Amino acid sequence: MKDLEFGYSSDVKVLKGINYTLDEPEFICIMGPNGVGKSTLIHCMNKILKPSSGFVYINEKEVREYKLKELATHMGYVPNASEDTFPLSVVDTVMVGLQNDHKFGTSDEDLHKVYDVLKLMKIQHLAMRDFNELSAGQHQKVMLARGLVRSPEIVLLDEPTSNLDIRHQLEVTKVLSQLPAEKGMLIIMISHDINITAKYADKIIMLHDGGIFAVGTPTEVLTKENIRTVYGVDADVIDVDGRPHVILKESLEDPEFE
Numbered sequence: 001m002k003d004l005e006f007g008y009s010s011d012v013k014v015l016k017g018i019n020y021t022l023d024e025p026e027f028i029c030i031m032g033p034n035g036v037g038k039s040t041l042i043h044c045m046n047k048i049l050k051p052s053s054g055f056v057y058i059n060e061k062e063v064r065e066y067k068l069k070e071l072a073t074h075m076g077y078v079p080n081a082s083e084d085t086f087p088l089s090v091v092d093t094v095m096v097g098l099q100n101d102h103k104f105g106t107s108d109e110d111l112h113k114v115y116d117v118l119k120l121m122k123i124q125h126l127a128m129r130d131f132n133e134l135s136a137g138q139h140q141k142v143m144l145a146r147g148l149v150r151s152p153e154i155v156l157l158d159e160p161t162s163n164l165d166i167r168h169q170l171e172v173t174k175v176l177s178q179l180p181a182e183k184g185m186l187i188i189m190i191s192h193d194i195n196i197t198a199k200y201a202d203k204i205i206m207l208h209d210g211g212i213f214a215v216g217t218p219t220e221v222l223t224k225e226n227i228r229t230v231y232g233v234d235a236d237v238i239d240v241d242g243r244p245h246v247i248l249k250e251s252l253e254d255p256e257f258e
Contacts, residue, residue, distance in 0.1 A: 004054035006040055014040045016210035018054070025180035027187045029197045031221075032207035033231055038190045039080070041207070042156045045188075046077050058154070076155040078147035080162060086131045090142050093131045094118065097146040117145045120175060136163040144172065148179075155179075157189040161196075169193065173200050194246045198222055206230055218244050228252070 004018035014037040022028065030038050043049040045056050047063050056063040058074055066074075076097070086093045094114045095106065118124040121141045126134065131142060140163045147155060157176070161169040177200040179185045191197045197204060197218065204221040206214040208230045214221045222244045227235045234249040 001045070002055045002057070004041075004044060004056060005052045006037070006044055006049060007052050013052070013210055015044070015051075018212060020205070020212060020215065022186055022188070025184045025186055026202040027177045027180055027189070027200065028203045028205060029189050029191045029201040030205045030207065031191060031194070031197060032213075036207045037210060038207060039158055042077075042158060042188065042190065046075055046156055047071060072150070072152075074153055076147040076150060076152040078143050078155070078157045078160050080158040080160075088131055089128050090118070090123070090126045090131055090134070091115075091128065093142055094146045094149050097149040113149055113151075114145075117149045120148070121145045122171070137165065137168060140164060141168075141172070151183055151185065153184070154186045155188070157187065159190050159192065161191075161193070169196055170199075173197075177201070194222065194227075198244045198246065222246060 001018045001020050004015060005013055006015040007013040018041065030041065032038055040049065044051050045063065047066070047068070050064065058066070058071075063071070086096075088096075091111075091114055094117065095110060098110050098113065115124060115127070118127055121144055123138065123141050123145065126138060126142070131139070134142065140160060144157075144160055147157070160176075161172050164172060173189075173196050176187050176189065179187055180202070191201075201218055203216060204214075204218055205212060206221050206226060213230055214226050222237060224235055224237055227233055227237075227246065232252045234252065236247040236249065237244050238247065239245070
C-alpha cells in the first residue's frame with residue numbers, strides 16, 4: 001500500500017496516507033475502534049473500493065489493473081456476517097469458490113479440495129445440509145471454507161468470527177493462525193477481540209485517526225498507552241505464556257456520552 005487514501009466524500013477522509021508492505025506469510029490482525037476504516041482498508045485492497053488516491057499492489061502490479069477473475073487467483077475474501085442465502089448444499093456453496101477454475105463440470109480434485117477445507121473448519125458433517133437451514137455460526141464457517149478453498153496466497157477476512165461463540169472463535173482463529181506456516185498464506189483479519197488477537201496474531205496493525213497508529217507483535221502494540229489513546233479505555237496488560245493479556249478497567253470520560 002502506497003500513499004493510500006479514501007474518503008466517502010471529498011472533504012472527509014476515512015484513510016489518510018497509508019504506507020505499508022506485507023511481504024511474507026503471516027497472520028495479521030487489523031484492530032481499531034468502530035468507524036476507524038478497517039473494512040474500508042481491506043475493501044481498497046481487494047478492489048471493492050477505488051482509493052481516492054494512492055495505490056495497492058500485489059506482486060508489483062496495481063490491484064485495479066487485475067481483472068476480477070485474475071485477482072481471485074491471488075486473493076480470497078470473506079465478508080462480515082451477512083444475510084446472504086444460497087439455495088444449495090454446503091458442498092455446492094463452498095464449490096462456488098472454485099468457479100473460476102474450470103468452465104464446466106466438477107472434477108474429483110474439486111471435491112477433494114472442498115472436503116479438505118470442510119474438515120479444516122470441522123464442518124464436514126454438514127456437507128450435504130442445505131446452507132439456508134444452518135445457524136448463523138455455521139453459515140460463517142461455510143463462508144470461511146468458501147474463501148479458503150482455492151488456497152489463495154492472500155486471504156482478507158472481515159470479522160470472520162463475529163457470529164461464533166467463544167469456543168468456536170478460539171477454534172477458528174487458531175486454524176487461521178496456522179495457515180501461514182502450513183499453506184504459505186498471508187492472512188489479514190479484522191478483529192475486535194483484543195485477547196484472542198493477542199493470543200494468536202503474528203502481527204497487529206492498529207488504526208487510529210485514519211492512519212496506522214502502531215504496527216508490530218501483540219506485545220509491541222497492545223500496551224496500556226496505545227489502548228488508552230486508540231480506544232479511550234484504561235487497561236492493565238499482563239503477560240500470559242509470553243503473550244499480552246488485556247484486563248479492561250473502565251472507559252475514559254467522554255463528553256459525547258454524558
